[in-house]
Amino acid sequence: MTNDVIATDHPLTTSQQETLAALLDTLLPASDDGTMPSAQAVDLIGYLTEKNAEFIPVLVEAIGHFDDGFAGLSLSDRYPVVEAFSKAQAELFDELLFHTYDCYYQDDRVLEGIGMAAGPPFPTGNTIEAGDLSLLDPVMQTSRTYRKYDQ
Amino acid sequence: MAGASDNDPVDVLIIGAGASGAAVAWSLAETRMRIVCFEQGDWTNPSEYPSTRKDWESQQFGPYHINPNVRGLETDYPINNDESPINVVNFNGVGGGTILYAAHFPRLHPSDFRVKTLDGVADDWPINYERLEPYFSKNDRMMGVSGLAGDPMYPPKQPPLPPIPLGLVGETIARGYNKLGWHWWPSDSAIITRPYEGRDQCLNLGPCMSGCSQGAKSSVDITYWPEALRSGVEIRTRCRVREITLNRQGMADGVVYYDEEGTERHQKAEVVVMACNGVGTPRILLNSESAQFPDGLANRSGLVGKNLMFHPVGFVQGIFEERLDSHKGPAGCCILSKEFYETDRSRGFVRGYNMQITRGTGPLATALQGYTSGTIPWGPEHHEAFQKRFDHVASIGILCEDLPEEHNTVTLDPNLVDSDGIPAPKINYRLSENSEKMLAHGLARAEDVMEAAGATEISSSGVLEDAGWHLLGTARMGDDPKTSVVNSWGRSHDVKNLFIVDGSIFVTAGGLNPTSTIQALALYIADTMKKNLANLFD
Numbered sequence: 001m002t003n004d005v006i007a008t009d010h011p012l013t014t015s016q017q018e019t020l021a022a023l024l025d026t027l028l029p030a031s032d033d034g035t036m037p038s039a040q041a042v043d044l045i046g047y048l049t050e051k052n053a054e055f056i057p058v059l060v061e062a063i064g065h066f067d068d069g070f071a072g073l074s075l076s077d078r079y080p081v082v083e084a085f086s087k088a089q090a091e092l093f094d095e096l097l098f099h100t101y102d103c104y105y106q107d108d109r110v111l112e113g114i115g116m117a118a119g120p121p122f123p124t125g126n127t128i129e130a131g132d133l134s135l136l137d138p139v140m141q142t143s144r145t146y147r148k149y150d151q
Numbered sequence: 152m153a154g155a156s157d158n159d160p161v162d163v164l165i166i167g168a169g170a171s172g173a174a175v176a177w178s179l180a181e182t183r184m185r186i187v188c189f190e191q192g193d194w195t196n197p198s199e200y201p202s203t204r205k206d207w208e209s210q211q212f213g214p215y216h217i218n219p220n221v222r223g224l225e226t227d228y229p230i231n232n233d234e235s236p237i238n239v240v241n242f243n244g245v246g247g248g249t250i251l252y253a254a255h256f257p258r259l260h261p262s263d264f265r266v267k268t269l270d271g272v273a274d275d276w277p278i279n280y281e282r283l284e285p286y287f288s289k290n291d292r293m294m295g296v297s298g299l300a301g302d303p304m305y306p307p308k309q310p311p312l313p314p315i316p317l318g319l320v321g322e323t324i325a326r327g328y329n330k331l332g333w334h335w336w337p338s339d340s341a342i343i344t345r346p347y348e349g350r351d352q353c354l355n356l357g358p359c360m361s362g363c364s365q366g367a368k369s370s371v372d373i374t375y376w377p378e379a380l381r382s383g384v385e386i387r388t389r390c391r392v393r394e395i396t397l398n399r400q401g402m403a404d405g406v407v408y409y410d411e412e413g414t415e416r417h418q419k420a421e422v423v424v425m426a427c428n429g430v431g432t433p434r435i436l437l438n439s440e441s442a443q444f445p446d447g448l449a450n451r452s453g454l455v456g457k458n459l460m461f462h463p464v465g466f467v468q469g470i471f472e473e474r475l476d477s478h479k480g481p482a483g484c485c486i487l488s489k490e491f492y493e494t495d496r497s498r499g500f501v502r503g504y505n506m507q508i509t510r511g512t513g514p515l516a517t518a519l520q521g522y523t524s525g526t527i528p529w530g531p532e533h534h535e536a537f538q539k540r541f542d543h544v545a546s547i548g549i550l551c552e553d554l555p556e557e558h559n560t561v562t563l564d565p566n567l568v569d570s571d572g573i574p575a576p577k578i579n580y581r582l583s584e585n586s587e588k589m590l591a592h593g594l595a596r597a598e599d600v601m602e603a604a605g606a607t608e609i610s611s612s613g614v615l616e617d618a619g620w621h622l623l624g625t626a627r628m629g630d631d632p633k634t635s636v637v638n639s640w641g642r643s644h645d646v647k648n649l650f651i652v653d654g655s656i657f658v659t660a661g662g663l664n665p666t667s668t669i670q671a672l673a674l675y676i677a678d679t680m681k682k683n684l685a686n687l688f689d
């Protein structure tokens with residue numbers, strides 16, 4: 001996992017970092033065509049430290065559910081392990097998934113990968129078609145009108 | 152007037168700086184009376200709205216949540232929704248609900264004011280569409296409304312700005328409606344599509360419902376309020392009103408409120424105008440008990456807090472093979488359909504609903520919704536499933552007319568209080584059989600539209616929980632003091648210097664978003680007050 005936080009200040013041990021990287025890569029692996037990065041390539045710890053530090057101890061708890069060998073497994077072998085965890089620890093898993101998705105879907109590479117502009121919506125904005133108002137012709141050709149009544 | 156200190160009496164005290172409070176303040180300003188507005192919340196800063204941040208979507212799960220119980224800001228008050236399938240949502244600050252609203256801006260129809268005469272249910276309003284028409288138009292100009300003239304479902308009207316772009320979502324769904332031969336029309340939207348009155352046009356950012364950083368969405372903090380302030384009205388933020396006080400003659404003489412430090416104060420006023428919305432207003436009236444009004448102020452009819460109407464809402468989502476650029480453009484404003492707006496008893500219910508076509512969600516909401524619905528898994532299949540849905544979606548909201556029923560109420564919670572110790576509102580609400588049938592009909596018809604438009608996958612949900620956007624009916628207007636709280640121009644039958652201008656005074660709810668009508672009513676009431684200034688309390 002890329003991380004520019006100095007190692008000694010890192011809230012996770014090296015082995016916890018390895019487990020987390022494998023866990024994130026299982027949740028959201030890179031796409032086959034390379035357009036979408038793996039979730040281990042976005043800086044979840046940096047993001048949480050800045051925005052949601054209170055979740056870090058919960059994350060550590062989640063990591064604690066995986067043994068040391070987990071990081072060394074292949075993706076296909078990791079998947080059933082994470083699936084079992086998602087069922088046994090549903091609430092914890094949902095929280096982990098929320099933060100992972102939250103961080104992932106703000107990353108510029110990810111946004112560009114799904115066809116959005118990088119960065120926040122403002123001030124770039126979007127262009128959309130005004131649309132073909134002649135589509136209204138059939139609506140105007142009917143005798144339909146609003147409901148009238150005697151005053 | 153700027154400069155009136157806390158202890159100086161004011162001529163007019165408006166409580167609440169939302170949609171209606173702003174409109175009434177602006178209109179009354181020309182009288183040059185000393186007008187002060189108390190607002191419990193703060194001004195918001197558009198440059199801090201979520202759409203300026205990369206984490207804009209998750210902000211909507213926290214500080215910009217539409218449900219005040221989840222948002223939990225100091226300026227919010229808690230609401231007990233335990234006895235209601237629909238939660239009240241709001242915003243408490245200058246601008247009120249318009250800070251977060253979607254800005255879908257239809258007006259009530261002429262028939263909505265004559266429900267009893269036409270359909271034999273509920274009650275007629277003491278005023279009609281024709282009376283309000285000039286105020287609808289004035290409000291459209293003041294707010295900056297975009298739309299297209301010529302909708303056959305309305306008497307002629309001319310929105311000041313051209314319509315919001317249909318985009319691929321609008322065009323696709325419009326084709327579905329055309330296939331079925333059903334009505335549709337571009338939505339009137341309180342979003343400016345061209346530079347207007349010093350504001351720049353919509354950039355199609357998407358997330359309108361967490362504040363518009365561009366200032367193109369017409370929230371009243373940037374429309375009415377700047378003009379009202381320039382004309383001498385004063386807003387005092389972080390002033391939370393606890394109760395309205397009375398003099399010996401039974402006239403309102405001011406309010407007890409808490410300032411920013413939580414200090415209890417009294418403000419004297421000649422006229423009090425309530426603009427706290429359909430939940431906030433009955434709450435304060437019910438909390439203003441006295442020997443003269445043991446059941447709450449202005450409540451001799453017993454109807455304060457009764458007849459609460461939301462609009463029960465359901466959604467139908469369609470997934471399309473082709474990309475629709477769904478995340479682009481105003482989320483809640485696109486096109487609408489009034490095909491099933493009026494009564495047809497063969498459908499098994501009376502009155503009807505609006506179909507509001509909305510665009511898609513952002514990536515985080517798409518992924519999370521996909522996870523909960525089981526349509527977008529985590530793991531190796533995530534990206535493919537995500538790409539099939541994100542930007543390939545269109546939705547139709549079904550907004551049902553809710554009829555007034557006395558058992559749907561806002562009362563004071565016996566235990567829950569806000570941070571100043573004021574009792575919180577408690578909501579008791581149940582969906583009527585009529586609404587249930589209407590919603591089921593609407594969802595089925597929206598599925599027909601999706602199918603006709605070519606959706607490959609269709610799903611329905613409703614009644615939506617966090618959809619108590621529209622708060623209506625809890626201090627209804629009418630000519631008879633026994634069956635209404637205020638008269639036909641918003642004046643309390645019981646307390647002649649107390650006015651109500653917010654959504655509480657609706658007699659019936661119509662089947663569409665109410666803010667255009669709320670503001671037209673506020674302008675109409677202000678105008679009537681101005682015309683009657685010499686004998687306002689007679």
Ligand SMILES: Cc1cc2nc3c(=O)[nH]c(=O)nc-3n(C[C@H](O)[C@H](O)[C@H](O)COP(=O)(O)OP(=O)(O)OC[C@H]3O[C@@H](n4cnc5c(N)ncnc54)[C@H](O)[C@@H]3O)c2cc1C
Binds near residue numbers: 620
């Ligand atoms: C998420 C969302 C989306 C919406 N979308 C639409 C839409 O597309 N179209 C539409 O027509 N409507 C929409 N609405 C509804 C719209 O916002 C309301 O109809 C409108 O704002 C109501 O106006 P009002 O003046 O009655 O009250 P509000 O705008 O709610 O204003 C009431 C004000 O009173 C203040 N207040 C309350 N109690 C006190 C007190 N005791 N002391 C001091 N101040 C107090 C509050 O802080 C608030 O600022 C939406 C609302 C929400 C929340």
